Amino acid sequence: MNQPNQPSPPTWPLKLLRFFVKKEYAEEIEGDMEEIFYDNLEKYTVRKVRRIYAWETVKLLRPVLIKKLMVFQYFNQFNLVGNYFKTSSRSLMKNPMSSFINVFGLSMAVGICVLWYGFATWVNDTDQFHENKNEVYLVTFFINREGKEQQFGTAPAPLGEMLQQDYPQIKKICRINDSPVVIKYNENVFHERLRFVEPEFLQLFTFPLKWGSPSSLNDLNSIVLSEEMSIKYFGEDNPLGKTIKVIFSESNSKEFAVSGVAKKFPESRSVDFDFLIHFDNQKIATPIYDGTDWRSYVNATLIQVENPNDISLIQQGMSKYKNLQNEKHSEQAISNFGFVSLKELYRKSMDIRDGICPPNYEGNTKAVIILGVLTLFLMALACFNYINIAIVTAAKRLKEIGVRKVIGATRSKVITQFLSENIFVTFFALLFGLAIGMFIFIPGFEQINGFSMEFTLAHQNLWLFLVAVLFITGMISGLYPALYISRFEVVNILKGSSKFGTQNPMNKILLGFQLILACILVTCAVMFTQNTDYVAKRNWGYNQNDALYAEVHSRQAYEQLYAAMAQNPNVTAIAGSANHIGKNYGTTVVKLPPNKEYEVERLGVDANYFATMGITLVKGRSFNLHPEADKHSVIVNEEFLKNLRSHAIAQGQIEWEEPIGQQIKIDSMRYEVIGVVKNFHSYSFDSKILPLIFTVANKADYHFLTLRVRSGSEPEAYAALQTHWNKLFPEIPFQGSYQEDIWGNFFVRIQNHGRFWQAIAFITILIAGLGLYGLVTLNITGRTKEFSIRKVLGAQTSHIATGILRQYFILFAGSFLIGVPVSYSLVKFLFDIAYDYHVPMNYLSITLAVSMLIFVLLFVVLTQVNKVAKASPVNGLKVE
Amino acid sequence: MKKTKLGEFEELVLLTVAALQQDAYGVEIKRELEERLKETLSVGSIQSALKRMEEKGFLTSAFGEATLKRGGKRKRIYYTTSLAHKVLREMKDIRAGLWSAMPKLSHQLKVTFN
Numbered sequence: 001m002n003q004p005n006q007p008s009p010p011t012w013p014l015k016l017l018r019f020f021v022k023k024e025y026a027e028e029i030e031g032d033m034e035e036i037f038y039d040n041l042e043k044y045t046v047r048k049v050r051r052i053y054a055w056e057t058v059k060l061l062r063p064v065l066i067k068k069l070m071v072f073q074y075f076n077q078f079n080l081v082g083n084y085f086k087t088s089s090r091s092l093m094k095n096p097m098s099s100f101i102n103v104f105g106l107s108m109a110v111g112i113c114v115l116w117y118g119f120a121t122w123v124n125d126t127d128q129f130h131e132n133k134n135e136v137y138l139v140t141f142f143i144n145r146e147g148k149e150q151q152f153g154t155a156p157a158p159l160g161e162m163l164q165q166d167y168p169q170i171k172k173i174c175r176i177n178d179s180p181v182v183i184k185y186n187e188n189v190f191h192e193r194l195r196f197v198e199p200e201f202l203q204l205f206t207f208p209l210k211w212g213s214p215s216s217l218n219d220l221n222s223i224v225l226s227e228e229m230s231i232k233y234f235g236e237d238n239p240l241g242k243t244i245k246v247i248f249s250e251s252n253s254k255e256f257a258v259s260g261v262a263k264k265f266p267e268s269r270s271v272d273f274d275f276l277i278h279f280d281n282q283k284i285a286t287p288i289y290d291g292t293d294w295r296s297y298v299n300a301t302l303i304q305v306e307n308p309n310d311i312s313l314i315q316q317g318m319s320k321y322k323n324l325q326n327e328k329h330s331e332q333a334i335s336n337f338g339f340v341s342l343k344e345l346y347r348k349s350m351d352i353r354d355g356i357c358p359p360n361y362e363g364n365t366k367a368v369i370i371l372g373v374l375t376l377f378l379m380a381l382a383c384f385n386y387i388n389i390a391i392v393t394a395a396k397r398l399k400e401i402g403v404r405k406v407i408g409a410t411r412s413k414v415i416t417q418f419l420s421e422n423i424f425v426t427f428f429a430l431l432f433g434l435a436i437g438m439f440i441f442i443p444g445f446e447q448i449n450g451f452s453m454e455f456t457l458a459h460q461n462l463w464l465f466l467v468a469v470l471f472i473t474g475m476i477s478g479l480y481p482a483l484y485i486s487r488f489e490v491v492n493i494l495k496g497s498s499k500f501g502t503q504n505p506m507n508k509i510l511l512g513f514q515l516i517l518a519c520i521l522v523t524c525a526v527m528f529t530q531n532t533d534y535v536a537k538r539n540w541g542y543n544q545n546d547a548l549y550a551e552v553h554s555r556q557a558y559e560q561l562y563a564a565m566a567q568n569p570n571v572t573a574i575a576g577s578a579n580h581i582g583k584n585y586g587t588t589v590v591k592l593p594p595n596k597e598y599e600v601e602r603l604g605v606d607a608n609y610f611a612t613m614g615i616t617l618v619k620g621r622s623f624n625l626h627p628e629a630d631k632h633s634v635i636v637n638e639e640f641l642k643n644l645r646s647h648a649i650a651q652g653q654i655e656w657e658e659p660i661g662q663q664i665k666i667d668s669m670r671y672e673v674i675g676v677v678k679n680f681h682s683y684s685f686d687s688k689i690l691p692l693i694f695t696v697a698n699k700a701d702y703h704f705l706t707l708r709v710r711s712g713s714e715p716e717a718y719a720a721l722q723t724h725w726n727k728l729f730p731e732i733p734f735q736g737s738y739q740e741d742i743w744g745n746f747f748v749r750i751q752n753h754g755r756f757w758q759a760i761a762f763i764t765i766l767i768a769g770l771g772l773y774g775l776v777t778l779n780i781t782g783r784t785k786e787f788s789i790r791k792v793l794g795a796q797t798s799h800i801a802t803g804i805l806r807q808y809f810i811l812f813a814g815s816f817l818i819g820v821p822v823s824y825s826l827v828k829f830l831f832d833i834a835y836d837y838h839v840p841m842n843y844l845s846i847t848l849a850v851s852m853l854i855f856v857l858l859f860v861v862l863t864q865v866n867k868v869a870k871a872s873p874v875n876g877l878k879v880e
Numbered sequence: 881m882k883k884t885k886l887g888e889f890e891e892l893v894l895l896t897v898a899a900l901q902q903d904a905y906g907v908e909i910k911r912e913l914e915e916r917l918k919e920t921l922s923v924g925s926i927q928s929a930l931k932r933m934e935e936k937g938f939l940t941s942a943f944g945e946a947t948l949k950r951g952g953k954r955k956r957i958y959y960t961t962s963l964a965h966k967v968l969r970e971m972k973d974i975r976a977g978l979w980s981a982m983p984k985l986s987h988q989l990k991v992t993f994n
Contacts, residue, residue, distance in 0.1 A: 023933070031946070031953030032906035032923055038949050039907075059924040064931045 006414060009037050013057035013457065022629045030260075065271040088421035091397065099387045099655075101774040103429045105382035105767040106477075109375070110433020110469060112763075114455075115441040116368070116375045122453035123364045125268040126346040127357075131206045134308050135171075137339040139163075139301040140352060141325075143836065144335045145589070145599055151338065153355025155301035156294045156325050163303060164319070169310035172200040176300040176356060177277055182247040182732055185233045189733050192229070194246065194275045196282050201259075204302055204342075205271060211240050212260030217278060222259035224276040230261040246277070247731065248285035250554060267454045269347040270357040278846070294328035300356040302342075311339050328720050331667065366833060374760060377517050381764065383477035384772030386422070387872065390481035391504050392778040402493035414486035422478030430470050444759070450745075480506065490863035511775065512815040518768045519819035525761030527839065528754040531831075532838035537748050541680025541689075542581065543614025548707040548718055549580055550725065550736030557729065558702040564724040565705070570713035575612040577699035578604030581682060581702040582742035591665040592644075599719045600640060601682060601690050604697030609676070610635075612708045620660045620675030623696055624873065630696050634664065635675040640691035649803045671695070675866050684743040685837040714738060753834075769856050776864045780804065787868050788876030797869040804865055812857060820846055885936065886967060891984075893929045894938055894968065898960045905944060905955040906930070930958060938964040 014030070021029055033056065040049040092099045127133065139155045160173040177196040182189055195201075202224070204213035209224075216222045223244065230239055239258045247253040256277060265272050282289045290296060305311055316336040326333045340348050349359040409417075442455050484504070552558045558576050565571055579585050579602070586602040607623040607630075609615075618638070623630045636659070644656055656662055662673045676708055679689050709717040718738065725734045780787075787800055828841040886894070896912050897904040910926050933939045944955040960968075 025927070027953050028906065028943075028956040029923070031926075031950035031955060032910075034951045034953065035907045035947070035949050036910075036923065059922045060927065062924055063926070064928040184952045274933050286890060 007041065007050075009034060010050050013054045017057050017060060017205055020061055022065060022067050025065060029065070033057065033060075067131045069355045070628075082864040083214075084417045084420050085424070087400065087417075088424050091421070092425065093391060095396075097275060097391060097777065098774050099425070101770045102382075102386045102389060102425055103432065105385045105770060106426060106429030106473065107432035108763050108767055109379040109382040109473070110430050111441045112371075112375045112378050113469055114434055114437025114466075115445055116371045117462065118437075118442055118453050118455040119371060119445070120368045121461075122268050122455075122461060123361070123368055126270050126361075126609050127268070127342060128268050129206075129268075130204075132304055133343040134341060135306070136204045136302055136304045136342040137311060138342070138345055138352075138355070139303065140338045140340055140355075141322075141334045142336045142338060143332065145597060149335060151352050153352040153357070154297040154299055156321075156329075157298050158292045158294060159230040159321055159325075160298075160303070161291075162321065163314070167314055169305050169307070169314065170303050171306055172198075172203060172304040174198040174200045174204050174302045174304075175298045176201070176302070176855075177279070177282060178299045178356075179248070179285060181275075181285075183233075184245040184247060184731070185242075188233070189731060190232075190245075191394055191733055191735055192274055194277065195273045196279045196285075197273075200304070201273075201276060204304055207265065207272075208263045210261045210263045211238050212258075214260065216259035217276060219259065220278045220280060221255075221257055222278070223256035224260035224262065224273075225258060226262050226272065226274050229274050230258075233256075246275075252285055254281065254284050254285070258820070262643050267452050270349065270361075275784075291373055294325050299354075305341075308341070311341075315339060365470035370834070374521075375454055377521060378760075378763065378767065379473060379476075381514055381517055381771070383473060383766045384514050385767065385774065386425075386477035387480050388507050388510050388771060389774050389778065390422075390478075391484060391507055392420075392775060392782070393513040394481065394485045395782065397485065398488065398493045401488065402490050405490045406494075411486045415482040418485060419474065419478045422482070423474040426470055426474040426477070429473075430466060434466065445756070448756050449749075478860035507775070508811050511558050511772065512811055512818075514768045514771060515812065515815035515857075516822060518764050518820040518853055519816065519846075519849060520823045520826055521764040522761045522847050522852055525757040526828065526845040526848045526852075527756075527827055527831065528757040529843075530842075530845055531749075531835070531839045532751045532754040535685055535837075536747060538685065538837065541678060544740045544742075546709050546714055547613060547712050547739035548709065548714070548721060548736065549583070549739060549742075550705045550707075550734065551583075551703060552705055553700055553703075553729075553732060555700050558699075558705055560728050561721075561724060563703050564728065565707060565721060568717060568720050570709045570717045570720075571707050572613040573608055573708040574712060575608035575706045576606050576697070576699070577609050577704045577706065578701040580706065581613060581680070582684075584703065585682065585692075588666055588693075596647075598640075598643070598691065601692040602765040603692065603694050603833060604701060605694050606697060608696075609706065612706045614708070615680060616678040618676050618678050620673070622675060623694075627696060627699065630674065632669065632671050633674040633696070634666075634671045635694040636673055637677050637689075637692045638679045639689050640693065643691050666695075681837075683833065684746040686746065688836050705736075765853070765856055766802065769860055772857060773860045773864075776804075776808075776861055780864050780868055784868075784871075784876040788871075788873035792877075800868060801862075801865045804868075805861060808857070808861055812854070816850055816853075820850065823849070885973065886933075886938070887929075889925070890929050890933055890938075891968070891971065893926065894933060894960065894964055897930075897939060897958045898964070898968070902957065904958045909958075933964075934958075937961060938967065 006480065017030065018026060019031070033053065036056070037049060037053050040052060044052070130136070138153060140151050140153055142149045142151055142607060144150075156174075157175070160175045164170050164173045175196075175198055179196065181192055181194045183192045183194075185292065186797065197217070199215070199217040202209070202217060209280060210227060210230075212224065213226075217767060223246070225233075225239070233239070233244065234242065239261065242258050244258065245253055245254045245255050261511075262273075282291070303314075305314070313340070322334060322337060340352065345355075345357050346354075348361075348363050349355060349357040350362045352359070404414060404417070438455065446452050484506070550561065552561060562574060562576070565574060581603070586604065588602040590598045590600050592598070603609075605623075606627065607625045609623050610617060617635075620635070620636070623633065641656065641659055648656065659673050659676055664671050664673065678696070681689060700880050707717060708723070721736065722734050725736075790800060823846055824841065824843075827845075831838045831841065892913060893909060896909050896916075899941060900908055906923065907928060909930075910921055910923065913926070913933060914921055930939065930941075938961055940961055941956050941957045941958045944957040946952050946954040
């Protein structure tokens with residue numbers, strides 16, 4: 001029957017059969033199956049016969065017929081596993097101290113793990129809740145500057161509409177424009193951030209609504225609020241149908257009916273809104289607004305396509321719009337358009353300038369990495385504790401192991417036993433750790449950093465993550481002790497001639513490692529604490545004290561407020577400006593002959609601004625008091641000069657030796673450099689000092705009024721400023737503050753970083769200290785007899801103490817010898833990536849950290865030495 | 881009949897083996913039983929019944945000849961043991977006894993139902 005054209009039974013069931021069925025039955029059953037197969041061939045089609053064959057094979061897998069496989073053997077010894085469990089819990093109960101140290105340390109580490117997981121998912125899940133994240137794209141464009149392509153998140157106003165007409169693949173478009181406005185409800189007025197959007201906004205960004213419907217945005221007179229804003233204006237009531245007045249400017253305002261309130265936004269989001277109104281209201285806000293002008297930009301244009309693959313097609317056709325744009329707006333030639341999907345928008349936010357998505361992904365990713373490294377460090381500390389204690393306590397368990405081996409346990413069985421014991425301990429730690437993470441670490445972290453990560457136990461991969469943590473930590477901490485303990489020969493164990501625990505070099509290596517880790521983390525904590533102090537004292541580059549500012553909405557408002565404040569006896573100087581340090585900057589492109597371009601920050605100010613803000617002029621002169629005199633003059637900062645010079649030197653030229661009198665071009669206008677000011681921090685110490693220029697501001701553009709007041713009179717002047725304002729402009733809320741408060745919560749944040757690291761250092765010292773305590777205690781109790789005999793023979797307490805201390809001294813000294821330089825470079829690295837301006841790396845912090853650690857170490861060791869010293873030798877000799 | 885633990889299906893298989901004599905191997909037993917019971921049986925059920933009964937001592941077995949149809953694999957021929965005959969007879973007697981006791985029972989049953 002083996003003719004080549006004869007169908008044969010399928011092979012996989014045969015393999016299955018051969019693998020599972022008992023060897024002695026295999027031939028018979030295989031034969032039977034084959035016979036039936038060929039019999040059936042005469043009755044049915046080949047396919048059916050094969051199917052029957054396969055199904056019959058599966059049905060053959062019955063307990064009577066199949067081999068006893070490894071798995072089943074294992075289960076047959078279920079009693080043994082049960083026994084492991086029993087001995088494990090017994091040994092845990094018998095050594096409450098070491099069990100506590102292990103479980104405590106591991107729980108702490110697991111707690112941090114949970115925190116890390118929560119934070120990492122919070123960062124990674126940002127914006128991922130939008131249903132159309134794969135189909136929605138932000139239109140961006142590129143501009144080539146100084147050889148680098150820069151991506152911008154804004155778009156020419158007419159582009160969106162044209163795209164939709166040209167491409168049927170584009171389902172929806174949405175233009176977004178943001179505008180600061182004043183919102184009035186009853187007698188309450190507030191400055192708010194308003195978004196002009198196309199009605200599709202709520203379909204692209206699928207924020208669910210609490211009240212109202214998304215389609216209501218189609219109505220020109222509707223306004224949609226965020227939950228936060230709804231509560232701010234209307235409390236917990238349903239505000240649908242209520243009218244609020246939006247004041248766009250002094251002359252333009254409009255009443256809107258509330259038609260929707262969004263549900264509370266998910267915490268992991270990068271794009272949201274306070275108020276939404278129909279895009280066409282833009283015409284009412286700014287009557288001269290022209291949506292067909294290629295020179296006017298909208299804050300964002302988003303498109304939704306049918307299929308993500310369509311985007312490459314659209315991308316190919318974008319050169320048409322590029323040419324159109326460059327024709328109409330030739331001063332700012334773009335090199336290309338691009339698209340960024342909503343799914344990736346947050347991740348790419350760092351590269352997109354002026355985007356609707358705040359560029360904090362990089363910062364958060366750094367934080368995730370740092371926290372991840374910390375987690376690993378703490379995990380290592382806890383695992384090392386476990387290993388150390390397991391090695392030292394091995395002596396106590398040797399008899400048990402010996403007996404087990406004699407009854408026939410193989411080495412692998414002993415290893416399994418110890419590993420399962422360890423997984424058991426880790427499991428406990430995991431439960432505690434989860435609780436610690438959820439109820440202490442995460443809320444603490446959220447409080448310190450002022451956000452909520454909405455951590456839930458229901459997160460999709462959390463349990464998978466925890467199981468992974470369980471097994472990985474279980475393996476790392478348990479593998480070495482298991483291998484070490486199972487290695488002993490039965491005969492030696494039972495004879496009592498095996499030496500263990502005290503002489504294992506692994507103990508010392510791990511302890512040394514722990515000390516190095518502790519040294520790094522404690523140094524970090526000290527440095528971060530120092531940094532809090534440092535930033536509080538660091539010079540801002542100008543005089544931020546005794547300075548006030550107020551935002552004004554028009555030139556008239558400026559003049560009125562100026563007139564009112566000029567009479568105040570406390571005011572020593574007043575300045576008007578279009579931009580203001582720490583608040584608002586223009587950016588502009590400076591052209592230098594022959595054809596170099598630099599992007600710089602630009603502040604439009606008046607002549608008094610430098611004196612008012614205490615900016616120091618290092619060279620040249622300030623602006624002339626007569627506003628027309630210096631219309632074509634600029635004052636630059638040192639950074640500007642430095643960049644320019646280094647660039648020139650790199651090209652082998654010597655330029656700008658004397659900056660005063662040099663010519664630059666802005667927007668095809670010539671300007672002459674008349675002065676250089678000392679560098680100052682435009683923003684907080686978070687951002688680098690950038691090249692910057694001052695120009696004389698047009699009076700019509702004044703947006704800020706700045707005051708310098710007599711020292712100590714700040715509160716009075718501030719009160720006067722507010723009173724005058726409220727008298728002059730009762731319809732518009734006052735916006736202004738002390739200059740020293742302009743960085744918002746920067747100092748609080750730096751202080752909180754310090755607090756976070758102090759907490760980490762505390763946990764580190766706790767885990768390492770406890771581990772050392774356990775180790776020393778076990779070591780000393782193991783030598784009780786020896787100490788007692790020595791004492792009886794007349795040894796001094798000091799002799800015994802130095803004996804114990806010497807044992808650790810070399811270890812401590814060695815660890816710190818390695819730990820100090822490692823800490824130095826690692827902490828320096830960390831600070832350099834975390835902050836642009838921070839306290840310089842110093843040895844004081846390391847010295848402090850090391851002394852702290854030495855203190856803890858000595859304390860731990862000496863308490864134990866003290867115990868030995870006080871103990872009566874008689875009790876020691878009575879042991880066993 | 882003490883604890884012979886012969887299930888209904890096992891008993892049928894055992895009887896078939898006894899009836900088939902020299903032809904009693906897996907496929908033949910299956911064919912015969914399927915014919916008589918008028919239902920299809922799986923190889924697994926027959927085989928596991930055979931192996932169980934072999935363990936209990938109702939059957940012994942020996943390899944028979946190999947055929948081309950079986951891909952050169954030998955048959956295993958099953959033989960009933962004397963224990964099996966004894967148990968089968970016992971079963972039959974018990975059944976016969978019960979059958980002979982039935983008229984009375986059925987009469988009484990009828991009364992209850994009317």
